[in-house]
Amino acid sequence: MAWSPTDLVSVAKVTGIASSGIFAGYTWALSDAAVPAILAAKDEVTMAKQWRIQYVRGFILAVPATIINIFSWGLLAYATKNSSARQLYVTAAITTGSGTVFAWTALRHINGALSIRSAKIAGPWTGFGSLPLTYSAKEKRSIDTENKYSTAELMVMWKNYNLARSVVLLVGTLIGAYALAFANSLTE
Numbered sequence: 395m396a397w398s399p400t401d402l403v404s405v406a407k408v409t410g411i412a413s414s415g416i417f418a419g420y421t422w423a424l425s426d427a428a429v430p431a432i433l434a435a436k437d438e439v440t441m442a443k444q445w446r447i448q449y450v451r452g453f454i455l456a457v458p459a460t461i462i463n464i465f466s467w468g469l470l471a472y473a474t475k476n477s478s479a480r481q482l483y484v485t486a487a488i489t490t491g492s493g494t495v496f497a498w499t500a501l502r503h504i505n506g507a508l509s510i511r512s513a514k515i516a517g518p519w520t521g522f523g524s525l526p527l528t529y530s531a532k533e534k535r536s537i538d539t540e541n542k543y544s545t546a547e548l549m550v551m552w553k554n555y556n557l558a559r560s561v562v563l564l565v566g567t568l569i570g571a572y573a574l575a576f577a578n579s580l581t582e
Contacts, residue, residue, distance in 0.1 A: 506536025
C-alpha cells in the first residue's frame with residue numbers, strides 16, 4: 395500500500411505535536427526535576443555521575459527529536475495552502491528545532507565544563523555514546539568555566555540554561571498546536 399500526501403500530512407501532524415511536546419517536556423523535566431535531585435546527591439562524585447547519565451540520555455534523544463520536529467512542521471508548512479498557517483508551521487519548525495542548536499552553542503561551555511569535571515571526579519565514561527562528553531571538553535571556554543565554578547554551581551547554570559531552552563521548545567510546540575487547531579480558520 396502506497397502512502398498518499400494526505401497520509402503523510404496526517405502523520406506529520408501527530409509526530410510534530412508529539413515529538414515537540416515530548417522534547418519540551420523532557421528538557422523541562424531535566425531542569426525542574428532531575429537537577430534538584432542531582433544536587434541533593436550525597437557527594438560530588440555521585441552528582442557528576444548522575445549528571446553525565448542524564449546528559450548523555452538527553453543528547454541521544456535530542457538529535458532525533460530535532461529532526462522529527464523540523465521535518466514534521468516543515469512538511470505541514472509545505473503542504474498547507476494557507477499562508478498564515480504556513481508561517482506558524484515554519485515558526486514551529488524553527489523554534490522546536492532550535493533546542494539542539496541551543497545546546498551546541500549557548501550550553502556548549504557548560505556541557506564541556508561538566509564533562510571535564512565528571513571525568514576528573516567520577517572517572518571516564520564507560521557507557522554508550524561518548525560524543526556528548528567530548529565535543530566541547532577541549533575548548534578553552536569549557537576549560538576556563540570548569541576551573542572557575544564548583545560542580546554545584548555548574549549544575550545550577552546547566553539547569554537555568556535548560557530551563558530557558560525548554561521555554562523556547564514549549565513556545566514552538568504551542569505555536570504548532572495553534573496552527574493545527576486553527577489552520578482552517580486562519581486568514582490568508
